[in-house]
Structure formats: structure tokens, C-alpha cells
Amino acid sequence: MQIGLLGKTNVGKSTFFSAATELVVPIANHPFTTIKPNVGITYVRVNCVCKEFKVKDNPIHSICINGNRFIPIKLIDIAGLVPGAHKGRGLGNKFLDDARQADALIHVIDAAGATDSEGRSCAAGSNDPLEDLKFVEEEFDLWLASIISKDWSKIAREVEHKIKKLEELLAEKLSGLSIREELIVDVLKNTKKKPIEWDExxxxxxxxxxxxxxxPIVVAANKADIKQAEINIQRLKEYTLAIPCSAEAELLLKLASKKGIIEYLAGDSKFTIKDTNLTKEQMAALDKTKAFLDKWGSTGIQDVINTIVLKVLKMIVVYPVEDVEKLSDKKGNILPDAYLMKEGSTAKDLAYTIHTDLAENFIYALDVRNKQRVGADYKLKNNDIIQIVASR
Ligand SMILES: Nc1nc2c(ncn2[C@@H]2O[C@H](COP(=O)(O)OP(=O)(O)OP(=O)(O)O)[C@@H](O)[C@H]2O)c(=O)[nH]1
Ligand SMILES: [Mg+2]
Incomplete structure (x- = not known):
């Protein structure tokens, strides 16, 4: 699973990325700081089933802290856009290629309106974030359209001569963009014109x-720490799925936590100060962040990630185990894995995710909670703990 960070230049994409992945990347208050994409790992946060079963788990690819399971996903931070990017303005829009594989996008917006359309700092409230929302989506669409329109006359001819179907040709063309053919078929349903008649x-x-x-896109209404953001967040919410956030606040909390100054977990509504020898500046920064958390409930960063994965992409979490009594793998690691699976996935799909052999030799699966045997077609539920039994 991969999520891409998209947006106008200088709105806080790299700050969001750094806060979410704890990687150090260039962040600066001027346009086009990021040129090469940053790639890192962030985590979806869910309540772990270890609490329900009162066990101490040993996760291998995920992390469990006080009953909170953090499941890794890939995050990609790319260069920023300006209006007219498709005509080559700013860095152009070709770099959107860097996010081709993304399953979904986080559109980071300066909700405070403190950066103008070119990404230069301006008085908070003077830029309209709704305009940013529209132009960035439009630039993305034009980039996608430019990929589709390449060799269009050849596609149109092949369809006309019944060599291949349009959906097949488009699926081939868009294969590097992780766009499934069913979706192409879905969109083409409402199109009456023949490809030969299509214009730009x-x-x-x-x-x-x-x-x-x-x-699918979730808007990260960033810079919510600036007063002018509040009214714009309401406006954005009327228009789209927008979540208020402060990448800067999350980055500060992550850094303070790393240094042992505070105790904080991504997504928490509060933090505890551990270090009693703080400077005035450190205290002031933490006070400001506390005020933000009190007002908004969290920094919003985890909320954006959880929303995009669990609500928008509709993923559920499933825990495979080999030993039903110990809830462990063969080596005795308790609840070693937590897999993100698409809602509607079956026991057989889970087997494939673990290992092809396991799927090919699938006999049955066991729902560990009620010890019932289930078949290959069993639809997985969120928080299921499943044992897969195979013939070898
Ligand atoms: N007040 C406030 N400032 C922020 C926040 N997030 C980022 N910034 C500031 O916004 C500026 C731009 O941040 P970057 O993360 O470099 O922005 P970007 O979108 O990656 O920019 P480019 O890579 O240049 O397109 C920096 O000065 C950040 O400190 C936030 O939540 N609140
Ligand atoms: Mg950047």
C-alpha cells in the first residue's frame, strides 16, 4: 500500500512527510524545496487485539505500544505544483510520475491561506485554499489526460478495427498507475462516443x-495552528473530505518524544512532559502545541492517515496465527503480524498475502475467536484472528 502527498508548493508536504515518517528531509519556507521524491514508512494506528486477549505480543513487521498497533504503509512526498504546471510552469507536472503507484493521495493544503498561488509566503487569510484545491486537482487530471492521450489515434484505430477493446488498451497504458481494469470499464460505461470521435x-x-x-483524495487542511485557518476548514469541509491538521505541531511532538522530552504517541490527544530542565523556548513551544491539541483533539496527521486507509480505501486489519492456543507463529511470536486487507477479502486472499503455497494448498481456515472452521470464501472481518490450515 502506497500513499502519495500532493499539493501546491510550500504548503507543508515535506513537514507532513517528516512528521509521519520521522525521516529528516529538507523543509523550508520557499517554493520548490523538494525536487526528488522522499519515500518513507508511516503507520496506520489501530487498537490491537492483544488487549482483548490479555497477551503480550511480539510484532515482527508492525509495532505495538500499550495496545496500539502501528501497521506500516509507504508514504511518498513529491515536488509541489503551481497553476499552469501542465504548461511547464514551476517544476511542471511531469514529476507527478513519482506518485504513479499511489493507491490514494493526501492533498496537503495551506488552510490558513498564508501562501499565494505561486507558493510564496503571504498574509494569512489572503489566499483562498478552495482555489488551491481546484487547481491542484485540475493539474493532476491534466497530467493523467496527457498519459492517456499519448498515441490516442493508434488506440482509436485499433478499437475501430476491433483489434482490441478500449478498456484493454487503456488498462495496458495505465498499468504502471495501479489502476484496475474494472475501474476503467466503470468509467467508460457512461461514454457513448467512439474513441475515434473523442477530442481533448x-x-x-x-x-x-x-x-x-x-x-481517492483526502485533504489535509494544514497550518490549522494559524487563526485564519478555522473558517477555511469549514469551507473546505463543505466541499470535500478535509481533516484539520498541523504538520508542524506533529513534527515538534515527534522530535520532542524522540529526545525523551515528552511521552507522546502519534494520534494522541495529549502528551506528558518527562524532562524537567526545559528552556523557556521549549516550554513555550510545548504550551502552544498543548493549546492546539486541546482545541482540535489531535495534530490531525494520524487522523489523515487512518482516514485514508481505513475509511476511504476501506481496509480492515486481520491477524494470522499458526498456533491457535498461544495466538502465535511457529516460533512462538504472539500475534506476529497484522495485515491490512481490503474489505470483502476472503480467507483465501489472506492465505495469498502470507504465501502462495499456503493459498494453493488451502484446506480450511479457523476463526480463532469462536474456533469455527471457515472455507476459502469466508469474508474476513476487521480484527479477525485467523489460522490457515494447508495440506503441506
Ligand atoms: N504554521 C505552520 N507552518 C507549517 C506547517 N507545516 C509546514 N509549515 C511551514 O511551511 C513551510 C513549507 O514547508 P515544507 O514542508 O517545506 O512545504 P512543501 O509543501 O514540502 O514545499 P515544497 O517542497 O517546496 O513544494 C515551512 O516553513 C514549514 O515550517 C504547519 O502545520 N503550520
Ligand atoms: Mg517539500
């Missing part, structure tokens, strides 16, 4: 509809 606007409109179902 038809391609753009198709690209837009395809983007909407294949690359």
Missing part, C-alpha cells in the same frame, strides 16, 4: 472521472 475535452473528462475513483 473528452479525454480530460475521462481522466477526471477515472482519478476520482482510482486515486
Amino acid at each position: 475535452n473528452d479525454i480530460i473528462s475521462f481522466a477526471k472521472r477515472l482519478r476520482m475513483i482510482s486515486k
Whole structure:
């Protein structure tokens, strides 16, 4: 699973990335700080089943802290856009290629309106974030349209001569973008025109509809720590799925926690100060962050990640085990794995995720909670603990 960070330049994408992945990357208050993409790991936070079963777990690829399971996903931070990027303005929009594989996008917006359309600092409240929302989505659609329209006449001819179906040709063309053919078929359903009749606007409109179902977007309404953001957040929420956040606040808390100054877990609504020898500046920064948490409930960063994975992409968490009594793998690691699976996945899908052999030799699965045997078609539920039994 991969999530891409998208947005106008200088709105806080790299700050969000750094706060979410704890990687140190260049952050600066001027346009186009990021040129090469930053790639890192962040985590979805869920309540771990270890609490329910009162066991001390030994996660291998995920992390469990006080009953909170953190499951890794890939996060990609890319360069920023300006209006007219498709015409080559700023860094252009070709770099969007860097986020081709993303399953979904986080659109980081300066909700305080403190950066103008070119990404330069301006008085808070003077830029309209709704305009940013529109132009960034439009630039994305134009980028997608440019990929689709390449060699269009060849595609149109092949369809016309019944060599291949349009959906097949498009699926081949878009194979590097992790867009499934069913989605292409879905979008094409409402299209009456033959490919040979499509003009540029038809391609753009198709690209837009395809983007909407294949690359869902959650808006991170960033810089919510600036007063002017509040009214804009309300406006953004009326228009789209927007979550207030402060990447800067999350980054500060992560750094303070790393240094042992505070105790804080991503997504918490509060933190505890551990270090009693803080400077005035450190105290002031922590006081400001506390006020933010009191007002908004959290920094919003974890909320954005959880929303995109669990609510928008509709993933559930499943815990496979080999030993049903100990809830462990063969080596005795308790609840070693937590897999993110698409809602509607089956026991057989889980087997495939673990190992092809396990799926191919699948006999049955066991729902560990009620000790019931279930078949290959069993639809997994969130928090299921499953043993897969295979013939060898
Ligand atoms: N007040 C406030 N400032 C923020 C926040 N997040 C980021 N910033 C500031 O915004 C500026 C730009 O941050 P970056 O993370 O470099 O922005 P970017 O979107 O990656 O920018 P480019 O890579 O240049 O496109 C920096 O000065 C950050 O400190 C926030 O939540 N609140
Ligand atoms: Mg950046």
C-alpha cells in the first residue's frame, strides 16, 4: 500500500512527510524545496487485539505500544505544483510520475491561506485554499489526460478495427498507475462516443472521472495552528473530505518524544512532559502545541492517515496465527503480524498475502475467536484472528 502527498508548493508536504515518517528531509519556507521524491514508512494506528486477549505480543513487521498497533504503509512526498504546471510552469507536472503507484493521495493544503498561488509566503487569510484545491486537482487530471492521450489515434484505430477493446488498451497504458481494469470499464460505461470521435475535452473528462475513483483524495487542511485557518476548514469541509491538521505541531511532538522530552504517541490527544530542565523556548513551544491539541483533539496527521486507509480505501486489519492456543507463529511470536486487507477479502486472499503455497494448498481456515472452521470464501472481518490450515 502506497500513499502519495500532493499539493501546491510550500504548503507543508515535506513537514507532513517528516512528521509521519520521522525521516529528516529538507523543509523550508520557499517554493520548490523538494525536487526528488522522499519515500518513507508511516503507520496506520489501530487498537490491537492483544488487549482483548490479555497477551503480550511480539510484532515482527508492525509495532505495538500499550495496545496500539502501528501497521506500516509507504508514504511518498513529491515536488509541489503551481497553476499552469501542465504548461511547464514551476517544476511542471511531469514529476507527478513519482506518485504513479499511489493507491490514494493526501492533498496537503495551506488552510490558513498564508501562501499565494505561486507558493510564496503571504498574509494569512489572503489566499483562498478552495482555489488551491481546484487547481491542484485540475493539474493532476491534466497530467493523467496527457498519459492517456499519448498515441490516442493508434488506440482509436485499433478499437475501430476491433483489434482490441478500449478498456484493454487503456488498462495496458495505465498499468504502471495501479489502476484496475474494472475501474476503467466503470468509467467508460457512461461514454457513448467512439474513441475515434473523442477530442481533448473528452479525454480530460475521462481522466477526471477515472482519478476520482482510482486515486481517492483526502485533504489535509494544514497550518490549522494559524487563526485564519478555522473558517477555511469549514469551507473546505463543505466541499470535500478535509481533516484539520498541523504538520508542524506533529513534527515538534515527534522530535520532542524522540529526545525523551515528552511521552507522546502519534494520534494522541495529549502528551506528558518527562524532562524537567526545559528552556523557556521549549516550554513555550510545548504550551502552544498543548493549546492546539486541546482545541482540535489531535495534530490531525494520524487522523489523515487512518482516514485514508481505513475509511476511504476501506481496509480492515486481520491477524494470522499458526498456533491457535498461544495466538502465535511457529516460533512462538504472539500475534506476529497484522495485515491490512481490503474489505470483502476472503480467507483465501489472506492465505495469498502470507504465501502462495499456503493459498494453493488451502484446506480450511479457523476463526480463532469462536474456533469455527471457515472455507476459502469466508469474508474476513476487521480484527479477525485467523489460522490457515494447508495440506503441506
Ligand atoms: N504554521 C505552520 N507552518 C507549517 C506547517 N507545516 C509546514 N509549515 C511551514 O511551511 C513551510 C513549507 O514547508 P515544507 O514542508 O517545506 O512545504 P512543501 O509543501 O514540502 O514545499 P515544497 O517542497 O517546496 O513544494 C515551512 O516553513 C514549514 O515550517 C504547519 O502545520 N503550520
Ligand atoms: Mg517539500
